[in-house]
Amino acid sequence: MSATLTTGLIAPHGGSLVDLMVTEGQREAVRASADRRVECSDRNACDVELLVVGGFSPLRGFMHQEDYDAVVATNRTTSGLLFGLPIVFDTDDESIAIGDRLLLTYHGQELAVFTVESKWEPDKAREAQGCYGTTSIEHPAVRMISGERGRFYLGGQLQGLELPRRVFPCKTPAEVRATLPEGQSVVAFQCRNPIHRAHYELFTRALDAGNVSAQGVVLVHPTCGPTQDDDIAGAVRFQTYERLAAEVDNPRIRWAYLPYSMHMAGPREALQHMIIRKNYGCTHFIIGRDMAGCKSSLTGEDFYGPYQAQDFARDNATELGMETVPSLNLVYTEEEGYVTAEHAEARGLHVKKLSGTQFRQMLRGGEEIPEWFAFRSVVEVLRAAA
Incomplete structure (x- = not known):
């Protein structure tokens, strides 16, 4: 089913919020109608969940x-x-045919019944060039579609039975919308790593942007699906977010988790994130420098320009009915705390720096982490997991 929302929140993409979950009374009959079982990959399961709950509205499959x-x-x-x-x-299964009804499973759960309505062999080189701007397997998503994804792609409608049980309890778009203030700006902050002081300063200061309403809120909405191999484990990230939410206890911040698998697709990913957050009720989106970018593991060169994602998102924001909030380039100074890099340079302030590599070395070595860089609660979780 789907419902057009008439509340004071932004309309979902395409005008209606999709809900593909069948009723309890229908569940057994729908499950029994499936011809065969197919196990989802981690990425498949994220896509199934977002389709079923309306995160990819208006798609119905x-x-x-x-x-x-x-x-x-x-x-x-x-x-x-x-x-x-x-x-x-x-899938790599040649025997799956159009008309089949697949019971999609994931770690023992029965997630949905998928009616196969189309099947084809994609041109993955063309997909890579179109979506990621490169065919180099040094790009993580090119490597994913060429090495992880199966030979065939399938399209068709879904009927949801159960949502995946995750370490991250993922609220549906409808559940998140129920927590948001009507008629006010809702600023989305996307991340896939623990939140440190600079991040917190960034998204709380976004509430003071000129295009954000006075009673607006920020939705901190980390992705919790598969990401880059060297990122911090999801269960550990979840603990850092929960501890931080309790520590700051800020009434203008909402917290939720997104079952989405990152592609590191730069501009295309920025657009995808905006569409998803619109479905979750967000009116504004913070676009960071080099958002969802990645580097070649051979040359270290960036696949996208530093402002490519910002420009692409801004160019499409009006059509989406959303607004972008450019990410401030904040630095910590001895004299004035966090200020913009431009302000620090103009005033000749002393900037303090701590790289991610240094931070990880200090964590492992048991050294004291400066509070200007990281929240004590986050450090405690990361140190316990090291």
Whole structure:
């Protein structure tokens, strides 16, 4: 089912918030109608969950080939609706045929029944170039689609049975919307790593941006699906967010977790994140420098320009009915605490720096971490997990 929302919150993408979960009374009959069981990958399970709860509204299932081709080529579906990246189910199973009803499972759970309505062999080089701007396997998503994803893609409708049980308890878009103030700005902050002082200063100061309402709030909405191999484990990140939320206890901050698998797709990913956050009720989106960017593991060179994602998101924001909030370049100074880098340079202030590598070395060595850099509660969790 789906419902057009008439509250004082932003309308979902496409106008209605999709809910593909069947009723309790229908569940057994829907489950029994499946022809065979297919186990989801971690990435598949994230996509299934976001489709079922409406995070990918207005999609009602995995994209057919026509929409896949259109999104790869133009970041729009065949109906002209903006979409950053294609949403498809992959398999190596040649025997799966159009018309099959697949019971999608994940770690022993029965998530959904998927009616296969299209099946094709994608041109993965064309997908890589269109979505990520490169065919180099040094890009993590190119490596993912070429090495992890199966030979065939499947499209078709979903009927949800159960949501994945996760370390991160992921609220649905409807549940998040119920916590948001009507008629006010809701600023989304996306991250995939623990939040340190500079991040906190960044998203709380975003509430003072000129295009944010006086009673607006920020939704801190970390992704909790598969990400880069060297990122901190999800269970540890979850603990850092929970401890930090309790420590700051800020009434203008809402916290929720997003079951999304990162592609590190730069501009395309920024658009995808905006669309998803619109479905969760956000009106504004903080776009950081080099958002969702990545580097070649051979050359160390960036795949995207530092402001490419910001520019692309800004160019599409009006059509989405959203606004972007550029990420401030904040630095910590001995004299004035956190200020913009431009202010520090103009005033000749003394900037203090601590790299991520130094921070990890200090954690492992048991050294005292300066409180200007990291929250004590976050450090305690990271140190316990080291």
